[in-house]
Amino acid sequence: MTETRDLVKGNEAVAMGAIDAGCLYYFGYPITPQSDIPEYLSYHLPKVGGEFVQAESEVAAINMLMGAASTGIRAMTSSSSPGISLMQEGISYIAGSEIPTVIVNMSRSGPGLGGIAPSQGDYFQAVKGGGHGDYHLLVLAPNSVQELYDLTILAFELAEKYRNPVMILGDAMIGQMKEPLLREPPGEIHEYPKEWALTGAKGRPQRVLKSLYLKDGELTAHNWKLHQKYETMKESEIRFEELMTEDADLILVAFGSAARISRTSVMMAREAGMRVGLFRPITLFPFPEPQLTAMAKAGKRFFVVELNTGQMLEDVKISAQGNQVDFFGKPPGALPTPEEIFEEIKKIYPES
Amino acid sequence: MSEKKIFSRPKTLKDAPFHFCPGCHHGIAHRMVAEAIDKYSLREKTIGVASVGCSVFLYDYFDVDVIEAPHGRAAAVATGVKRARKDKIVFSYQGDGDLASIGIAETVHTANRGENITIIFINNTVYGMTGGQLAPTTLLGQKTTTSPYGRDFMQDGYPIRMTEILATLEGTAFAARVAFTTPKNINMAKKAIEKAFQFQKEEMGFTFVEILSACPTNWGLNSIDSMKRVEEEMIPYFPLGIFKERKAADVL
Numbered sequence: 160m161t162e163t164r165d166l167v168k169g170n171e172a173v174a175m176g177a178i179d180a181g182c183l184y185y186f187g188y189p190i191t192p193q194s195d196i197p198e199y200l201s202y203h204l205p206k207v208g209g210e211f212v213q214a215e216s217e218v219a220a221i222n223m224l225m226g227a228a229s230t231g232i233r234a235m236t237s238s239s240s241p242g243i244s245l246m247q248e249g250i251s252y253i254a255g256s257e258i259p260t261v262i263v264n265m266s267r268s269g270p271g272l273g274g275i276a277p278s279q280g281d282y283f284q285a286v287k288g289g290g291h292g293d294y295h296l297l298v299l300a301p302n303s304v305q306e307l308y309d310l311t312i313l314a315f316e317l318a319e320k321y322r323n324p325v326m327i328l329g330d331a332m333i334g335q336m337k338e339p340l341l342r343e344p345p346g347e348i349h350e351y352p353k354e355w356a357l358t359g360a361k362g363r364p365q366r367v368l369k370s371l372y373l374k375d376g377e378l379t380a381h382n383w384k385l386h387q388k389y390e391t392m393k394e395s396e397i398r399f400e401e402l403m404t405e406d407a408d409l410i411l412v413a414f415g416s417a418a419r420i421s422r423t424s425v426m427m428a429r430e431a432g433m434r435v436g437l438f439r440p441i442t443l444f445p446f447p448e449p450q451l452t453a454m455a456k457a458g459k460r461f462f463v464v465e466l467n468t469g470q471m472l473e474d475v476k477i478s479a480q481g482n483q484v485d486f487f488g489k490p491p492g493a494l495p496t497p498e499e500i501f502e503e504i505k506k507i508y509p510e511s
Numbered sequence: 512m513s514e515k516k517i518f519s520r521p522k523t524l525k526d527a528p529f530h531f532c533p534g535c536h537h538g539i540a541h542r543m544v545a546e547a548i549d550k551y552s553l554r555e556k557t558i559g560v561a562s563v564g565c566s567v568f569l570y571d572y573f574d575v576d577v578i579e580a581p582h583g584r585a586a587a588v589a590t591g592v593k594r595a596r597k598d599k600i601v602f603s604y605q606g607d608g609d610l611a612s613i614g615i616a617e618t619v620h621t622a623n624r625g626e627n628i629t630i631i632f633i634n635n636t637v638y639g640m641t642g643g644q645l646a647p648t649t650l651l652g653q654k655t656t657t658s659p660y661g662r663d664f665m666q667d668g669y670p671i672r673m674t675e676i677l678a679t680l681e682g683t684a685f686a687a688r689v690a691f692t693t694p695k696n697i698n699m700a701k702k703a704i705e706k707a708f709q710f711q712k713e714e715m716g717f718t719f720v721e722i723l724s725a726c727p728t729n730w731g732l733n734s735i736d737s738m739k740r741v742e743e744e745m746i747p748y749f750p751l752g753i754f755k756e757r758k759a760a761d762v763l
């Protein structure tokens with residue numbers, strides 16, 4: 160049996176994952192570094208009976224997505240940081256109206272127009288809210304081309320399972336690099352019941368998708384219901400990867416492209432005889448807090464590496480429950496090298 | 512004694528009293544849209560898009576599936592719905608703040624793409640829901656809560672004529688402006704709304720009906736004077752009529 164792996168760009172892997180997940184509609188507005196996604200889908204969606212729409216703006220795109228997805232059909236959008244900022248009101252409505260959608264942010268650097276270099280400056284926006292109100296996205300942080308493909312398929316699944324928007328948070332590096340991809344479509348697509356989908360009130364009562372609740376106590380109840388959903392995600396959907404954490408004294412914590420670089424640094428440390436490991440959150444929300452807390456209780460120290468000046472750091476600190484957490488961050492510009500991170504490891508590696 | 516029922520509730524409207532202020536034209540517009548949907552037996556395949564304004568509770572009155580769009584984005588939401596479900600009839604119902612101010616980009620591009628949807632546009636020259644502030648359609652000299660000295664074109668420009676603008680776009684199949692001021696005008700309004708839904712059924716492209724509407728509450732007028740204001744002040748600036756009527760589906 161031969162498995163053929165094609166050399167594929169990260170952004171294309173997202174687009175392929177979307178097609179293989181049964182996504183039929185894409186709405187978006189061009190922005191670097193993710194334009195390969197709309198370009199690929201504009202070519203391939205019509206071939207599978209779907210449609211690609213180039214929206215007049217990201218504001219329009221997210222609202223078109225809301226409309227299409229409200230009918231129970233799989234649909235998505237993608238953009239990069241400034242475009243994702245524009246979508247925030249729509250994302251909040253989608254979360255409030257509980258419409259399954261997939262939103263990809265191949266983030267670039269900010270604030271403002273910033274630049275097109277890789278950055279993880281959108282962690283807070285993705286994980287802590289972004290739009291108004293008390294809601295959460297389910298946030299997936301792939302770190303390879305293969306994972307971009309696999310997690311895109313998973314994103315559609317999770318969106319429907321929870322009736323919640325799912326965000327894939329990548330960056331300019333993940334989206335634009337080429338790696339071998341094993342494209343294995345999931346076969347049968349799991350269908351969740353869609354007794355909420357707008358298909359016309361034929362032989363059934365009217366259905367309404369809305370986020371306005373003005374009657375006494377309604378909005379409170381709605382918010383608690385959403386909260387309960389997020390709690391269920393925390394129980395069931397935490398995903399992460401560990402590398403040599405078992406015997407480690409020091410554990411690097413990094414996601415996405417920062418985790419790729421950190422991995423090499425961990426190997427360098429191991430070669431130098433240091434017991435260093437890597438913990439990579441794959442879901443940023445729900446955050447693998449219980450796993451980190453357990454390790455903290457077992458006496459592990461954490462060293463957070465991010466392509467920003469310290470965002471996920473806050474969540475690791477909460478998880479560490481008072482244990483020491485060191486940090487190495489780089490704002491957009493030059494990527495940190497594995498050697499640089501290794502030097503930092505040497506400085507903080509616990510003497511004993 | 513024989514009685515003829517001349518006034519009955521359209522099937523598409525629920526048996527619920529309107530929450531609108533006395534003399535508000537939203538209620539008449541709701542009824543007329545519902546009647547048009549009934550006329551072509553479209554209720555079971557219609558999906559409505561509610562906007563943010565006094566008509567946000569569309570779903571409390573229309574017995575059809577409804578999605579509530581963010582302020583100004585109803586046309587984009589309707590685009591998404593229609594693209595995904597081409598066999599459905601999709602309409603949005605939007606105020607002038609919603610459609611002509613914050614949502615003008617979505618409106619123009621939806622028309623320009625020729626999306627096969629219907630927009631019902633309620634022009635009442637104010638932001639009704641938020642307390643009567645200046646709208647892009649506020650008439651020159653009109654005092655509102657944010658134009659206390661009257662609309663001055665040096666400051667706020669001229670009132671915008673959406674129907675005329677949209678009529679210039681190739682994607683627009685039907686664009687009309689109507690009012691409820693006289694029996695003749697009411698009849699014309701009814702015909703225009705019906706035509707819009709008929710066109711959508713026939714996949715002719717984007718259809719748009721602007722309704723000049725009274726907002727007695729924010730105009731500080733009673734129902735009768737409000738109707739007079741529509742007739743005497745609004746119609747001269749916003750002329751009634753059909754501004755675009757495509758003869759056949761897109762042949763470009």
Ligand SMILES: Cc1ncc(C[n+]2csc(CCOP(=O)(O)OP(=O)(O)O)c2C)c(N)n1
Nearest residue numbers: 563564565582606607608609637638639640
């Ligand atoms: C993004 C955003 N900005 C402002 C508002 C507040 N707002 C609610 S309704 C409205 C104006 C409604 O006026 P119009 O569209 O003319 O409808 P009407 O009430 O007159 O029928 C505004 C500004 C909002 N809900 N969302």
Ligand code: SF4
Nearest residue numbers: 531532535565639726
């Ligand atoms: S405020 Fe104006 S538009 Fe709103 S319901 Fe009252 S009369 Fe109608």
Ligand SMILES: [Mg+2]
Nearest residue numbers: 606607637639
């Ligand atoms: Mg208004």
